[in-house]
Amino acid sequence: MNVVVIGGVAAGPKAASRIVRLRQDAVVTIIEKGEFLSYAGCGLPYYISGLVKEQKELMTTPAGSIRDAAFFRNVKKVNVLNHSEAIRIDRQKHEVLVRDESGNELLLKYDKLVLATGAEPVCPAIPGADLKGIYQLKGVEDAEGIKGVLEERKARDVIIVGGGLIGVEVAEALTGTGCRVTIVELQKQILTMMDPEMAHLVTRHFESKGVKVRCQTKVNRFIADDSGHVAKVQTSAGDLAADLVVMSIGVRPKVNLARDAGLDIGVTGAIRVNNQMQTSDPDIYAAGDCAEKLDIITGKPSYVPLGSTANKEGRVAANALCGHKDSMTGILGSAICKVFDYTVSRTGLSETEARRAGYEIETVISPAPDKPHFIPDAKLIFIKLVAEKKTRRLLGVQVVGLGDAARRTDIVTVALTAGMSVDQLAGLDLTYAPPYSPAMDNIIATANILRNKLDGIMEGMSVWDLMAMKEKNQDMILLDVRSADEVAAGMLPGAVHVPLGQLRNRLGELNRDNLIVCYCKISLRGYEAAIILKQAGFKQVKVLDGGLLMWSQLN
């Protein structure tokens, strides 16, 4: 069996190695443009920051072997044509036309073909985008270029164009090297995978570390100095000095070869595949960043290019191609990134995405320390949970903060995959000991608040809705139920203070015809206050979602 694999970064080598292991008779050849294979592109920001000391570390196995053609030939029994490009696929003849760097051409026969052509950066046509000092982060050459500018030109002012995952990671990396970094983003917020208020937490954190974030800002032009090196970025919000620019607007699947060969391209622009990674041609598979994915929640096509998914897809393609039963479950858009000491993570649908997809939903935001308050290194995390109203099915979660966000997000990743309800999430027998979590883990406590909302026991109001109401001078009582000690440091503007313990005896002080919005530090006591008011016959009672902690982040 002749197998040709086009692309040697993640899904390609994974599929190739697995095919050889499953089928002794397989002759497998990888076609790769570059020198190395299984190259850890996700590590580039950490090479730029200096955390990863040598380029080499990104292209070795954990045991230290360089993943070059010889390694693949000797260890994996996989042939490699590197420095070579696949030019055309002839599906009738089952042939791939390959051209090496010297222009030599070669026709490779295949019985089965695996497309792992990856993704490429989106490059909008901005005048001056080809100036020196402007980089994308496609590969190690860009990382070397960026490091060169930092060193040779003592670059200080850096503009990151695009505040997605890569932009955010590079912004952190370059701040760490001593640069003054500004992220310029066309949308209303950075990290559009997050809801606006959760993205706002990240923006605030960036600002606290000296990184400027300019949203709703369009880059019009790059201006050079006398040497042809970028010096300034003209934006819709004025000119910004720039010694270095990193373009990180996003990526799109590389599908030229597939499209030219007449394979079906999906609505997302990626190659359409079934759950065995098979394209519209049964002898051709596609895996990794060039292939379309299935969203587990919506059941619709989706496109989220990630190394983790590429590895799984490569394995599934190999299994399917060898007649070994396997299939891809689909994805949840799970993502995580480090923003200095913050972790920013999400899985499933955000509120924005869920509403856009037509779900009727309920949400909750819960800020709380990730360990019992008596453990000194307890750290704050903000959890936002989204569920469908009617079915109580979980739809997604976002977790941001200094504490252990990854664990809480991945718990929900599994729960979403299993189609769990918010009630099932709340009942999970998660591990517990004080050095790791509160007795009621944050994710369970958050689920319980959401259950209270779904049951009509509690009604929430978001901080931004509250601010909008106050702006319109709408009548309401903002009720602070914290202790006198806590209130001494200040309350929300216009709030009335009644400590929770005194509330039952001081109900007469509150106007029953008014909307009352209760809050405390995180709104747990706010919730108890709302119950007391409702039981006393107050009709319009709400709780401020996320309490004072959330309010202070959004102001």
Place this chain on the structure above:
Amino acid sequence: MNVVVIGGVAAGPKAASRIVRLRQDAVVTIIEKGEFLSYAGCGLPYYISGLVKEQKELMTTPAGSIRDAAFFRNVKKVNVLNHSEAIRIDRQKHEVLVRDESGNELLLKYDKLVLATGAEPVCPAIPGADLKGIYQLKGVEDAEGIKGVLEERKARDVIIVGGGLIGVEVAEALTGTGCRVTIVELQKQILTMMDPEMAHLVTRHFESKGVKVRCQTKVNRFIADDSGHVAKVQTSAGDLAADLVVMSIGVRPKVNLARDAGLDIGVTGAIRVNNQMQTSDPDIYAAGDCAEKLDIITGKPSYVPLGSTANKEGRVAANALCGHKDSMTGILGSAICKVFDYTVSRTGLSETEARRAGYEIETVISPAPDKPHFIPDAKLIFIKLVAEKKTRRLLGVQVVGLGDAARRTDIVTVALTAGMSVDQLAGLDLTYAPPYSPAMDNIIATANILRNKLDGIMEGMSVWDLMAMKEKNQDMILLDVRSADEVAAGMLPGAVHVPLGQLRNRLGELNRDNLIVCYCKISLRGYEAAIILKQAGFKQVKVLDGGLLMWSQLN
């Protein structure tokens, strides 16, 4: 509605507060022996170690309010009879007889009763167990006693009797205060919730921190000095000096009241309840450490007392009692503890438990760094995964090591709850970025190895089985496929060295009639070597589970 709650530590206050929130007409009274409520008993080891500075921190809310009777009355509208004990339940009359510290008695009427009487330490009748300087860890008095002995007597030699979760936590705490600590355990291993080889990793770690672990050792007697204070512990393995002894043999549910009232007691010795926490008397609920639990995997009664479960059960009991739909899913025996810089965690069934329950199983042990090798703070974790052979259903996981074990364990907690197979585990769209995990997360890589085993692609051999074979001088070839550089630091005794990259060309050097056991550092290359040998027609080929890393821990 009159509700009486017996017990004020975890499940009791949770149930009481929730009942008042759900039912305006509820009059709820908690009966509690001690002074404080909602006391964080799990924090005691950290109070002993000094991490928690003040006793008070364990009995306050996160906002700093002391959880005393006045707090519950004013804030929660819950009556509290503290310093009081429930003596007898009269189910016909719906009455509880209560006695306070002065001997005054009171009859409390109830419509619904919640038993949250908790658990008590098991105290075997060892001569001298009542000497000064011998403590359990029931409550804050014990913690104060221990701290007193440390300070006043400058205690240095500490004997911990019982190597369960509490024993292990206290051993760590006291080592931190400068004591010489010895754990004495009757069983063959500490932490019987773990399989022997996984518990052995923990023993090794204890020893590396200077803690002595004496298994299969029976305590016969405690011997006093002239002042009546413990000075020596007589054991089956000789005498041990002791300035301080902590007894942590285990706990059992406190069920006297329930048994005397004629309520059904389950096979585990805890109060039998349905999934709404209702006892055999429909007007009496039980929750927390006194109540029996249901094991999700086996479907059988189980008993694992934990604060996390108690909180959930208290809420379910309250909901059920108020006619609000809810139920307990059951438990998985999920547990976690910190042993210095190791995390030790598990959920579901261990191999031992699974075999005892009659499952035909396959297992895998995978040691690997918890982040990509190029991230400097990647830390080793050992994962042991257990699945049922026929159905491929996950049965349990154990994770031990310096890295992020909690996340991997809780991922499996959710997967087990959902009844996932090892294939579904491998397909999860877990969050991925280099600062958090490898592109193929450890738990997914481990699941894939287990899939290979279940598919017959790979056959494993445990380190202990290998050692037993070598002891019997059984014929085999131990094949080390690491690089020459790695091997320079030493190989397993009697091993043959052929680097993986040369194996295909050097097959002639290996005897085809022999059993060949392949290994490398973690057995990933060992697996690839086994595939090469099998494809070349070798019939008996196995892979050493966990490779050299596991071997070095078990020798």
